[in-house]
Amino acid sequence: MILTLAFRNLFHDRIRLAVTLVGILFSIVLVAVQLGLYLGSSRMITNMIEKTNSDLWITTFGAKSFEEGGLLLTPGQRHQALATPGVKAVIPMVSAFAEWRKPGGGSTRVAVVGIDAEDGGLQPWNLIEGTWDDIRAPDAIAVDRSYLKDLGIEGIGSTAQIAIGRVRVRALTEGIRSFTQSPYVFTPLQRARNLLNMDGEKGDKSTFFLVQLEPGANLETVRLALQERLEGTDVLTKAQFRDRSLGQWLFKTGAGIALIGGALLGILVGTVIVAQTLYSSTKDHINEFATLRALGSSGSYIHKVILAQAGLSAVIGYTLGMIIALLILYLSRNSPLPLVMTPGLAFSLFALTLFMCAISAVSAIMKVTKIDPATVFSR
Amino acid sequence: MTNETPVLEANDIVKELGKGAGKVMALKGVSLKLVPGELTLLMGPSGSGKTTLLSILGCILSPTSGDIRLAGQSTLGLGPEQLAALRRQHIGFIFQSYNLFPTLNAVENVRIALDVLGQKGYPAAARAEEVLREVGLGHRLQNFPNNLSGGEQQRVAVARAIAASPSIVLADEPTAALDSENGHAVMALLARIAKEQNRSVLAVTHDPRTLGYADRVVRIEDGKIVGEERRPEGVNSPEITDLTKKRRKANA
Known part of the structure; x- marks a missing residue:
């Protein structure tokens, strides 16, 4: 009742x-x-971090987010990391904002992501046209279909300029959107370095190192060991870097x-x-x-x-x-x-x-x- | 005078209402016993303390002093929840304005009195229908209060009061809102409940039409019992006389 x-x-x-x-x-x-x-x-904000196949991230000290990591990690630091017990692989990655010049005039900002998919750290997902092999071709890049209009291009085959380098769209992804509204541009590691390295001094540097551990290695032990060896860096778990990125974009802004x-x-x-x-x-x-x-x-x-x-x-x-x-x-x-x-x-x-x-x-x-x-x- | 054990006993009840200069002594040492099988009328002018006494007998109000014994248990010092438990176990109420739930139909209005007692489901529904048939409303089971006449609404209220088989039924001016025919019908029903079901029924009233149904009339004035009389059997109702005789024979 x-x-x-x-x-x-x-x-x-x-x-x-x-x-x-x-x-x-x-x-x-x-x-x-x-x-x-x-x-x-x-x-x-966290999609790119979540999609990586890594246990730890090595960033420059105080790196705020995936897009704002700087381009300061050296090959020497990578070798130091590789020599740390428990580390199986250290995959270099580049991520930075750059200017995209539209073929029809005008420009916009993009976030260039440079990594070699063969290293097993990250590769563009949800590819709806083209393959990673297509992206490896000279000047090739992949962008998300939803940003074609913003980038002032038609699709596969369109060309544009990032900083001073010419690029051609060889692959399209779907649903990889950016919180900063600066479209992600995927390209192999060295091409990204070339595009971003306008003065020629950073040709072998990286924004992040993605660290994969040996089976059975203790995450925290390895993290602390890496942190001790690598001066001027932050060694973060995936969750820590995710939280830091969220904090930067959602709360500091x-x-x-x-x-x-x-x-x-x-x-x-x-x-x-x-x-x-x-x-x-x-x-x-x-x-x-x-x-x-x-x-x-x-x-x-x-x-x-x-x-x-x-x-x-x-x-x-x-x-x-x-x-x-x-x-x-x-x-x-x-x-x-x-x-x-x-x-x-x-x-x-x-x-x-x-x-x-x-x-x-x-x-x-x-x-x-x-x-x-x-x-x-x-x- | 009956020698039966009282189901409700009020001893030297005093009730003060209000505070300070506005304090009023509504009851000034009232004692009263209710026994099974009797319909008692409590009569008196407005402001005499009838309703206050009914509220105290019904464990709704607590007396300032004095003691109420209900089914042998003193109510002294009991809290609101304990008094509520006593009410649902021992007392059925009938109100002047019926106090039916307008959003519930006749059966549901009766069922709710069983529901508060923890009686649920089909047995409760069957019992509600049974008592509604007892009071002559078998054809109005699904009607909502606004589709029932005043007399029918009061009969639903009577059914609700007796559904849980309480030992005491307290009625506040049960005929005040009814015409003569319905008033008599409701009083006859209360008398039958007292006699056939051996319950103690107390009705507060100032309606002289009700006198013929009473076994006993208690008069109250200015917060005090001023008179009590037993009614001769069957003054107005041969039906009631028969019922009274049957009951007394059974008790002998």
Whole structure:
């Protein structure tokens, strides 16, 4: 009967129910979009790091993110790393921003990623046209299809200029988007060095070393050993470098704080609306709750009715909110910053909705707790 | 005078309402016993303390002093949850304004009294339908309160009060909102409940039409019991007389 009474109380006043549901729906959509953007941004920022086949990253000291690593690691440092017990391979990699001159005029910024796929550290994934062998051809590069317009090119065969070097698109990827909105350009290691090494002094230097360990080697032991040997570097696990990149782009720039702030605002607005409507519903049904109390119901029985009302509101509001959020997600799939929804986020949003509604029920519960059952005789 | 063991006993009940200069002594040492099988009327003018006494007897209000013994248990010092537990186990309530749940139909309105007792599912639904048929509402089981007449609503309230088989039924002005015909029907129903089901029924009223159904009339004025009389059998209702005789014969 608790659910029946809660359901009937809820649907008794359809307008108030609509207001409650709009409040929850608004809150869910806002939180889903904000957290979807946050997740989408996080994935973009960490995608390159996650896709590498490496146990440790060696970066220049204080390197802030994948795109801002500098070009300072020397071959000597690589040999020192290779000589460290437990290290199987040290794969050099180059990553830096560069100017892309469009064939039709004008320029934009790109992030050049130079690595030799044969080394087994990283290779462009989701190749929809062309192969790694095509990228190894002279002047060849791979770019993501979604950035063709931004780069001012047509597709395979198009040519452009990076810094002072001429390049030709030989392969296309799909879905490799950049949080900085500077498209990634994949090319072999030495060509990247050549493109970025305008003064000729850094022809053999790298931005990162991807370290692969011998089977059975202890990650932390090797990391500390490398850190001790290599002065002026940071030796980080994949997770540490991922967190550092996230910290740089999401928190030092304020983007992540804005997204999380928006989500918190959504939760706050939703909670206030649900609390207000639940309280007024409880107030409207206060005589019924007093009757229940007079009939001998326990306080917890009445609290359950109110919590069931809140729970039902949460389930209906969440369902409607998620439908709209998924629609927005679908529409954002080709945008510069696609939203991401994972089962974990969907579940968390549901738990959050239930929590929000339960918190909203507190004022209503406080109201019924003060009911004097004697009021049933004064009506 | 019956010698049966009282199911509810009030001893020297005092109740003060309000605080400071506004303090009022609503009850000034009231003692009363309710026994099974009797319909007692509590009559008195407005402000005499009838409803306050009913609230205290029903364990809704606590007395300032004095003791209530319900089914042999003193209510002295019990908290709100313990008093609620006593109410749901021993007392059925009938209210002047019926106090039905507008969003629940007749069966559900009765079931909720069983639900608070922990009786759920099919047995509770069957019991709710059974008592509704007992009060003559077998054809109105699925009707919502707004589709029932005042008399029918009060009968649903009576069904709700007796569904859990309480030993005591307390009614607050049960006929005040009803026309003459429905008023008599409800009183006859309460008398039947007292006699046939051997319950103790106490009805607060100032409606003289109810007198013919009472076994006993207690008069209260200014917070004190000022008179108590036993009614001659069957003054107005041969049906009630038969029921009373049957009960007394069975008890003899």
